[in-house]
Amino acid sequence: MKLNKKFYQQKTLKIAEDLLGxxxxxxxxxxxxxxxxxxxxxxxxPNDLASHASRGRTKRTEVMFAEGGCWYVYxxxxxxxxxxxxxxxxxxxxAVLIRAIQPIKGISANAKTDGPxxxxxxxxxxxxxxxxxxxxKESKLWIEDWGIKTPKNKIKKSPRIGVDYAKQYxxxxxxxxxxx
DNA sequence: CAAGAGATCATCT
DNA sequence: GATGATCTCTTGA
Numbered sequence: 001m002k003l004n005k006k007f008y009q010q011k012t013l014k015i016a017e018d019l020l021g022x023x024x025x026x027x028x029x030x031x032x033x034x035x036x037x038x039x040x041x042x043x044x045x046p047n048d049l050a051s052h053a054s055r056g057r058t059k060r061t062e063v064m065f066a067e068g069g070c071w072y073v074y075x076x077x078x079x080x081x082x083x084x085x086x087x088x089x090x091x092x093x094x095a096v097l098i099r100a101i102q103p104i105k106g107i108s109a110n111a112k113t114d115g116p117x118x119x120x121x122x123x124x125x126x127x128x129x130x131x132x133x134x135x136x137k138e139s140k141l142w143i144e145d146w147g148i149k150t151p152k153n154k155i156k157k158s159p160r161i162g163v164d165y166a167k168q169y170x171x172x173x174x175x176x177x178x179x180x
Numbered sequence: 181c182a183a184g185a186g187a188t189c190a191t192c193t
Numbered sequence: 194g195a196t197g198a199t200c201t202c203t204t205g206a
Contacts, residue, residue: 041198050198052191060191078188080199097198117199162198 001144005135008068012087012094015068016042017176019085019143021150024101026123027140033123035101035113036148039177041160043084044094050166053093063131064093071141073120073130080117081125085134085143099161100177154179 003022008015019037026033043051043064052074053061063072064086072084072095084095100114103122107113113122123141134142157173164170 043198052198055192058192074198075188075190077197077199078190082198084198099198115199160198165197 001146002135003143003145005067005069008085008087008134009089010068010087012042012044012096013174015085015087016040016096016174017155019096019098020155020176020178021148023104023144023146023148024098024123025142025144026106026125028124031106033106034104035107035119035122036104037098037100037143038102039098039100039114040175041097041099042094042174042176043097044174046093047169048166048172049169050160050163050172051093051095057093061093064095065091066131069134071129071132071134073125073127075127076117081120081127082116083120083123083125083129099175150178 019040022037024035024037048054053064057065063070066086067090068087070086072086073081076082083098086095088094098119099116101119103113107122111122113119129141156177156179158175159171160175
């Protein structure tokens with residue numbers, strides 16, 4: 001059920017698409033918060049200008065160079081956390097941003113979770129999760145496969161959001177989401 | 181309904 | 194000192 005390390009070492013674009021319909025589980029104070037992933041974005045490799053890692057290996061981006069299955073959490077615009085799962089192999093910087101989820105359990109029904117900042121708020125994501133592993137028994141945040149099949153014709157692609165500065169990379173159709 | 185501004189800070193130049 | 198992988202509220206047509 002819980003996705004293992006091998007899953008995260010596939011091609012980032014495949015993972016980004018495969019994550020649609022998967023279940024994200026956050027364990028906090030003994031309680032579980034559960035949601036279905038319905039929107040992702042891929043950030044791939046050292047040349048992707050939209051990726052933080054394109055400007056080189058720094059303290060901040062170090063986690064993107066780790067092997068797949070680590071969480072990359074960072075603060076954006078001073079107010080919101082973005083949650084990413086690192087993919088592929090060690091020394092190759094890539095990650096998938098979890099942009100939106102569908103609440104299943106532990107999230108109040110009227111809570112909106114249709115954007116990265118709101119997802120992080122609903123799941124109580126904070127920087128202490130940065131660089132932690134998504135697999136293994138100690139994990140407080142992981143992804144499960146419940147065998148939910150997302151019909152191909154409901155999977156949509158589009159350019160990524162908020163990356164106008166990424167020049168030739170800004171129009172890459174590396175955002176995946178489930179059509180309502 | 182669309183457009184703009186503010187909140188607020190880690191990271192990089 | 195500038196700038197975002199954002200969200201919400203306010204303004205104005």
